[in-house]
Amino acid sequence: MARKPADQSVSKDDIIIAAADVLKRNGYDATTMKDIAAQVNLTAASLYHHFKSKDFLLLAVLEIGLEHAIQLIEQTLHSNQSYAEKLREMIETHIIGVTENTAFGAAMVFEMKALINARPNGDKEDEFIQRRDAFFARRDYFESLFRRSIHAGIEAGEFRSVDAAIVTRAMLGAHNWVGVWYKDGGRLSGEAIAAIMADTFLTSLKYSAED
Amino acid sequence: MARKPADQSVSKDDIIIAAADVLKRNGYDATTMKDIAAQVNLTAASLYHHFKSKDFLLLAVLEIGLEHAIQLIEQTLHSNQSYAEKLREMIETHIIGVTENTAFGAAMVFEMKALINARPNGDKEDEFIQRRDAFFARRDYFESLFRRSIHAGIEAGEFRSVDAAIVTRAMLGAHNWVGVWYKDGGRLSGEAIAAIMADTFLTSLKYSAED
């Protein structure tokens, strides 16, 4: 080891956070390595000491964002509340997470295509594809947390019988979209938005008079 | 006029449709003018006879997609049904539209950033900005159709009192997202998906036992 990873030195995570930020503003292709580097007072060349390529950097951004979201949601699973209350907490947690970090939230929506399209050359290719597939698997897992939660609620008789897969995707679409339009300092706080949306979906899932 | 716009000649609309298709597969930046041209058996240079620049072509794609969607929705407004049934029709129409033309649907989600980021140079700048702003205005108008519909339903006492703006965005987020994950030949048809999602939101809006 050499050169302390403190002081003048920038950590991998610093770069990832900076990248997410620039990415949010400009999108993947419009973001240059120079832009990202400037954000942490480095030159573009220096970034290659930390990441194999721009693609790998994007992947790292998405991985961190997703793992953070997964971690938040997994925490809510341990509570002892009803399925309805648990789902409400999941939805609110997710949306608040998106509004608190729109950089990662927006990346999750917009940069997906860039990830799919990335074609690393030569030797790095294998590792990249492997990690990308792993990322998609995690993404599916994330979705499954919500789907299973709905399923469980149906089984337990708390929710009416719906197509859990579709309702899940409707929910996640709504959540992701928040990252696109949400602006800090708007009419409603992230918490307020989260509460309204959670209410929207829970009201839909609970048994109503008409049934 | 010269050179018939039939036969060997390609129409502006042909190019737009081709562009939407390539765009959907690759995303704006990864799509080259050559790619689009190839799709209609032209060279990249030829495209400049029909469009001032790549940015203008993207704009044309988005405009067409949006106007189509608006037109579909506006048709449903004239019906004489209850607000609930009207909204159901709007939702289903929109989602089916997205699934029937995922190219435009996905563009509406993914290429928005490219549009915002576009910086045309010199003379074309003014016209571009103007048209782009007009596009955003139309986009707001599209959103307002749903929002007003919800409002009207609340006023009429058909829907419970919700924050129409937020619920609208939840809905549109869900709809847009369909364009991202929907695959032809999947478990459910576009109609089926549309019905489930419409049901999800309408159930949420109608008065339920708990209230």
Place this chain on the structure above:
DNA sequence: GCTATAATCGAACCAGCATTTGATTATTTT
């Protein structure tokens, strides 16, 4: 103090791609 190595930079490389230019071919109008 050496030595290995981490972290960084400046400069160069090079490929891809939007766009321009100038010519060519087809089609319509008169």
Place this chain on the structure above:
DNA sequence: AAAATAATCAAATGCTGGTTCGATTATAGC
């Protein structure tokens, strides 16, 4: 058939931006 113009292309231009290379500087371990 001549003139005007629409539609097209091949080739050249020029720039942007990812990536590589070699050198330099700082730090940790011995």
